[in-house]
Structure formats: C-alpha cells, structure tokens
Amino acid sequence: MSDNRDHNKIELTELSELGEFGLIDRLTKDIKIHNKSTIKGIGDDAAVIDHKSEQTLISTDILIEGVHFDMTYMPLKHLGYKAAVVNFSDIYAMNGTPTQIVVGMGISSKFSVEAVEEIFSGIRLACENYKVDLVGGDTTASKSGLFISITVIGKAKKDSIVYRDGARANDLLCVSGSLGAAYTGLLILEREKAAFMADPNVQPELYGYDYILERQLKPEARKDIVARLKELEIKPTSMIDVSDGLASEILHLCKDSKVGCRVFEDRIPMHQKTIDTAKEFDIVPCVAALNGGEDYELLFTVKQEDYEKVKDMEDIRIIGFMTPDVNVAELITTDEHVIPIEAQGFKHF
C-alpha cells in the first residue's frame, strides 16, 4: 500500500551521516531556475527577487504528519508535490503567477536521506511543472513527526489581482473542475488503512478509484483556468481556492464582499466516481463537495455581462449568483428546498 515501506529494503543513508549542510547540498544541487525574477536563489542569507513593475504575492501553507497527511498511504514524492501545489493554488486564487518558493521542513531522525530526497523530488517536480523556482529553505530535525512548511511568492500586475472582497449582488458564482473528489479519495484510503491494520495480509482495494485517489494524493492547481480567464479577458470580481470545502469558501466570499448568495445543488460539479463513492459511505454527495475540502479548484464571481464568455468555458460551471443579503448564503436543493450554507471546514483542534 505504501511506497515508504519499500525503502527499508535498500541501503539507506542516515541523516546524521550527512549533517544539515551536507543534506541541503544534496537536496538542492542542480536546481533549475525558470524565472528571470529570481536574481539569487539558494545559498545566501536570503534569496533575491525582482518583480519589476509587478506586485509581489506571498502565502504560506503547512502540512503536518498525522493532521494533514498519513505516512501509511501518502507516498513521499506525492507529499512533496502536494505541499508545493497547495501553495501555488493560493497564488492562482489571486489571479497571479507563482514564481518562487522557500521550503521549511522538520524531519525526525527516523527518516533516511533517501526519504527526504523523495519528498524533495516531489517538490522539485511540482516546481518544474509549474515553472516555479525553489530559492531557499530551512531543513531541521524534528523531535516527532514530519512537517513541511512552504511559503510561495508570486507576481501579478496591480490591476489584475483579484481579492475576496469584490463580489457584488447579481454577480455569477462559478467554480472550476469538480468538487468532493479529494474527500472521497481520503475516505477510501482511510478504509483500506483500517483493513490493513486489522490484517496486514489484506491487499488494499484501490482498483477503480484512481480518479479520486489522485485528487487526494496528487492534486493540481488551476494554472490553466487563470490562463484561460486572461485569454478571454475576464477579470473575476472575487476569487478563492477551494481548500476547506465549497461551503467555507462561499462564506469567505460573502463575508469579505458583504453580499449573500444562492447556490443550486444540481449545478455543483461532481465526478460520477465521487458521487458513487459518497453513496458507498452513505454520504449525500453534495455534502462531500460542500464540506470535504482539498479540491484546490477555483471559486470565483464574474459580472453578469461576462455570462456569454463564461457559460461555454471548458471545465467551468456557473453554480449560483450573489445577492444583496449580507452573509445570507443559501443552497437550493434539487427538490427545491432552501437550506442555509454553513461552514464545517477542518477542525484541527
């Protein structure tokens, strides 16, 4: 079930053999730089960035073992990839372009150098795919679990930046891709882990769940949507990425924009596999979309006048509209009931 355990079969290097500087040298050699704005990358007290006339965006996200991921089913390379991508997603949610990251990592001594390299290979793959430069970091021992704390830097022209507070009544509420998949993927992984714990000889039943498992284990950020909005000359009035679940993000837009909204259950985009899996677990499918989280899709509002442009956009669904009723967010169910949208989000504490 796990890539991690396979590492025990090959000869591994203990972290103490290399030391901190040796480890950093090994992790950061041959790093490619994609952006002209990266003046100085790894190797000094600070990296140097020059975004010239564009503004700089900055965001940070932490993934912690046992809270955000479980080492028993999260391959290390995917973990690194996901840690980077969830940060990129925050920059796209501002209608910007991620350009650099710095990586903080706490690693317990039980990890081998090869395991840490595997995490980094995922981070570097994400950087390669999204053309982002790894420009610095801090790698240190942790007394307990693993954590990855990434800060992302991005750029955007001043007039292009989209905040959460620009939605107005009658704006159309749109979302990219499909929702709830990452959460149902997690349900499958948790179920198979429990089965494995009960009997380690049981092979996990993951066949056929590829789509939702990939959404959980190796999410992508919607670089393509930001690019297409630009091509179509659509500037959303507000935007946020779906990390905590659709409900939570809708409420953020409503609160910050001082508006309300009406969302139609039958418009919420869900993959058939997500729907089927939710039902397998006796969950109403739209609850997985509303409260599941980790989809990293983009939720945004556009003016009514952009309707013709967005209605045929590939992989974009209009799911509702904004209203003047401040903070009143309502779901119109398939059977035409009106129920208030409430945030669940993740309860870490």
Next chain:
Amino acid sequence: MSDNRDHNKIELTELSELGEFGLIDRLTKDIKIHNKSTIKGIGDDAAVIDHKSEQTLISTDILIEGVHFDMTYMPLKHLGYKAAVVNFSDIYAMNGTPTQIVVGMGISSKFSVEAVEEIFSGIRLACENYKVDLVGGDTTASKSGLFISITVIGKAKKDSIVYRDGARANDLLCVSGSLGAAYTGLLILEREKAAFMADPNVQPELYGYDYILERQLKPEARKDIVARLKELEIKPTSMIDVSDGLASEILHLCKDSKVGCRVFEDRIPMHQKTIDTAKEFDIVPCVAALNGGEDYELLFTVKQEDYEKVKDMEDIRIIGFMTPDVNVAELITTDEHVIPIEAQGFKHF
C-alpha cells in the same frame, strides 16, 4: 523559572472552543501596518506587496520545540520575539530592510488560546520594534510539539545588496557586538533546569547572568549596524549573520568568496560575563564564540580603503583579514599558534 507554568493559575480557553478561524481572528485583530509596500495584509489567499524599484529579499527560519528551544525555560513571549528576530537578522545580513513576515505555527492541543496569544504577542512586539508587517500565516494543530516557521520578506536597492561571495584577499573581517554570549546563556539555563528537575524546590540561580540570558532568550538583530554602515557610506564586500557560530560563518564567507582568512583570537569580541561563564564550565572562551551560535551579530568584510571608517565604528571590531588561500581559514591564538578554523555548528540530526 518559567512564565509558562503561571498560566495554569488563570482560566484558560481551549483551542477547540475557538476553532482555527476564530483563533486567527483573535490573533490578528488590530494589527498595525508600518510599510507602504504592504498593499494587502492578512485576509486573502495571499498578501500583496509592492517594493517598486527595490528588489525583494526572502528568507525562512524554523524554531522547533525540543530542538531549538525548551519550553521549561523559554517564556512564550520571548519565543515569539526570537522567532521573528532571527528572521529579520537574515535580511539585515543582506544589507536590506525587513518589511513583512508570514507566520506558520504548529500547536498541540495541550496549548491554550492564551498561550498562543502570548507567542503572538512576542511576534507582534518584534514587528513593532523593527517596523515589520505581519501579513499572513497558517496556524494549525500539531500532533506533538510546538514549532514556529517564519518567512521574512525584505527590500533593498539592487546596488546595496551584500552577498556572501564578494570578499577579496586583504579585505578586513569585522564583526558587530560580542560573541558567545547566547551559548553561555544556554549553558546556565540547562544547568538550572537540571537542578530544578532533580529538586523542584530549588530556586534557579540566575542572578547576575542577565546579560547572557537575555542574549539567549531575547536576541536582537543588528538593524543599527546596517543603518550605521549606510550613514558612513560603507558597503561591505560580503556579509552573513552569526547564527551557527563564528567558525561556521567565516567558512561560509571563505567558501562562497573563494578566499581564505586569518582571525586573531585576541580580537574576537567577548563580554566579560561570557568569558567568566565559559570558564565556570571549563570551556575555552573563544570556543564559545567560534562554535556557540545564536549571537545574531553581523560578520562582514570591507575593503582596506574603508579601514579609517570602520576602525572607530562603535560596537564593531576588526578581527582579521582575508587571504588569497582559498578555504584556508586560520585562527592566530593569543600565544601565537596557528590553528585551522573548523565548523561545528549545531548537529540537529
């Protein structure tokens, strides 16, 4: 001995009562913004920064419980202060000005809301003292210990930035303040902790050690030195901050600048209390300076022609000079022996 235990006497709020968003609201209300470059602070997917014609500097540092600090003697407010200041120090080491930070924090559920507020009050005090804006973060549960991961953003004119690789043979090697104090402060704290563990009724003997304890528990970054260098129109040829010990930092400058250096033991600035305390522990004082770390002083090189300007600079000592012998770093001891400088640094793993 500890501020932390006193918290148990007053009524505390559990983290679960507030939840993540409630906690963030409470921690970040009334945040003051000091810099015009902060276009958007906390409250969106990313913060927005505009350094106009200046370049952007970025660096990150993590402090982990049990590795970088011990909760039994580190007051929470000091911990927050130190976590911020060590990051500012990296920006000063580039001859820049820190302008923003984002704060990542992993907190175990054993912490109260008030304890987390105490850490944040330290971070905010540091931001106030150094005129840095707190513009974002990620606060999440940790299954085990506490960690604080701060990323700092700074600015500098392109031509003002000082890297590690600009030292040339015959440049003068200078250091600010005094060295070894933070390390001897740590020795005292560790000794008194051991005594307290053996007998909780024993009062810790900290009287008279204020200077070195403050250097360990509440270090400052050398904003003043960067300002004075500017006033005197001295641009160092290379610079680094002393976080891992003088030896390690000297070797960084030598390696990156492809030079060697000779350092005179009797020129290394040490406070009398540091010297006395080192002797109490049977440590040769200069070893505390060379390998102790956490002093957050600035180590830099200047051209010979700047000698007249630096020789009388307050709180600056010329401790040696650079040589053409690549990577040959030597200490000339008080009794005129020549010994190679080797890095110890911290061995986290």
